[in-house]
Amino acid sequence: MSEGSYKKRFDGRKLDETRKIKAEVGIIPNADGSAMFSFGDTIAIAAVYGPKVMHPQHNQNPEKGTLRVNYDMLTFSVTERKKPGPSRRSQEISKVTEWALEPVVMLDDFPNTVVDVHITILQANASTRCAGINAAALALAHAGIPMKELVCSVSVGKMDKTIVVDVIKEEEDYEEGEGATDIAMSFTSNSGKLTHLQLDGNISAKELKEAIETGKKACKEIYEIQKKTLKSIKE
């Protein structure tokens, strides 16, 4: 795993080590379910409202409820202020997050309804969509939405030839050798199916397979934290 120029990580972590993870549910009292999930300095907050009757009527699905995700970042969550309002990037992330969560959510008993998942990034240091998906999965469970299982998400990077787990911004910007490849992935918590995969960079199929296996392993730890967070709910 440790060939090439990137031998020691910028923050001293082991190659397969995530940053310190913190998670909490119930942080937004108005929401039906809510959670905070952070990888080190990347903090995501998710709030779920629903199921509720969907308006306008022509958007309703008479066969089952609709999952609708909206992801955005606070203007001051990033180093250079982000203009308020959804960007193309946040619209894309909203959609892949929806696809990441949909396979586990069971909304057959709620025709004509919508479950809204709102994800906000409070502070960003890369891997924001992964933190968002983890927060959203917690919030959906907290909201009592029927689910097959949870979803766990993590970013895996390849800096030159080295595969690492939970990429930070400095690593995203790595330019030595083969540069940085950033891979975001999400798995269902118990059946280990892939529900989300995105990549940009420069990688061989063999390395990618290794990266995915590494990510899957890291997600097992993430699942344990999600489980612990839900089980330690006081109210």
Added chain:
Amino acid sequence: MIVSNLTKNRIHDYLKEGKRFDNRGLLDYRNLTIETGISKNAEGSARVRLGKTEVVAGVKMNVVEPYTDHEDEGTLITTLELMPLASSKFESGPPRIEAIEMARIVDRTVRESKYIDFKKLSIEKGEKVWAVMLDLFPMNDDGNLLDVACVAAVAALKDAKIPVFDEETGKVKFGEWTDKKVPLAKDIPLLFTFHKIGNSIILDPVVEEEESSDARLSIGIIGGKINALQKGNAESFELNNVYEILEESEKKYKEMSKKIEEMIDKAIKKSKENKND
């Protein structure tokens, strides 16, 4: 859930006896907590909770050309977004009038109180000045977002450090900060929004009380002076109520400003210590 007629009536009944659903007095505030430095990429940030209402504020800065009629002064832009995250009443989309009004009232309160010393934010007269961008985000709406947003704005400004400006390239080095803080006045500006419900006047309403509110009057005060006023909602005020409110707002300022200042300073100290861990 729609606030029912019964609830509105009961709120009126309770107020006649000087009571509220949560046992508070008419002019009592809920429990206030303040944290700063909650978003590290911001120049300054804060999270303020009043009861279950929560607002998060952030300050970002940039170097811009000054306005032609204020060539030696920095600038301030205040925004507020009512995200659907905070309440089932809010929808996605461009800011609605409620958000626009709130942002403008907080902006007026901060600006007219001369809380920020804009002249000290000038780098090169007529060419370069610091722009302060103050962004407010309610995270949970349980009433009284406006007053809470103002405290969050003040806390974020107090927390803010000026970024490094590279004179040679003429660009800001985002992510690097000087030790200099945003130049602020000693006294802090605060907003007090009084609501008229029936014949009673209350402060710090929860959501059900806000929805039963006939008229509201927001007062922005700093030190002993009123800097901003806004009357909102569709009903009218009797003038003697208005004079009572003005008097009460000065009393409330005296009662609360020192305490809030101390809470903000304590929060800033705490977040500094956490950073060094």
Added chain:
Amino acid sequence: MTEKEREIVIPGEIIKEGDDYLPGEGTRREGKNIIASRFGLKDEQNRLVRIIPLSGVYIPRRGNLVIGTVADISFNGWMMDINAPYSSFLPVTECPRFFKKDDLAEYFGIGDLIACKVDSVKRKGVDLTIMPRGLGKLEDGMIIQVNSNKVPRVIGKEGSMISMIKEATGCEITIGQNGLVWIKGNSVDDELFAKETIMFVTEKSFVDGLTEKTEKFLEEGMKKRGKIESARNEEGEI
């Protein structure tokens, strides 16, 4: 009597292994295992395994008493908001016979609170009725909203908890299965006291001996309000 401590389970967890068990609400069978489909407390009664939800919107069931708010009026009834993800309707045909179809707004207007029973739940929506006795418009009093999943706790075994609260506070209380609770007392203080006690119960769902703790809460509250009567024993101890 202490309540059994139940385990919290999350979606996807295997909660029982073996063919002998039946998957109840909030669970599903996968091969030999029964898996949780919802976040909640695991409950085993004989061979039925189910989840007692801790959270989640109210799901209407036939026969439930609910408190709804009139959202709109149509020509033959009222559209109701019962805090559930279904359109709900109270047809005038399910109201006492003296109701005239001509001016429905005279009986119930928008924003009025009505205690109703769920008559039927279909995919199209929920139909309500106020034919059974004791239903209809709620006047005066105050309304609070609690997590609908906590309603069984507030009612208690055979209504024991709610009866205790009613007696101690002297309030009329109607609890909707949808989490809306109507309280009407002789004074504002009585209503606030009843409200506090109900919130106390909903906030302590996990606690053992909730009944005793609530009794104590009520006693202390009443003492504070100087209402301790000689409900003591005959020997007259005070």
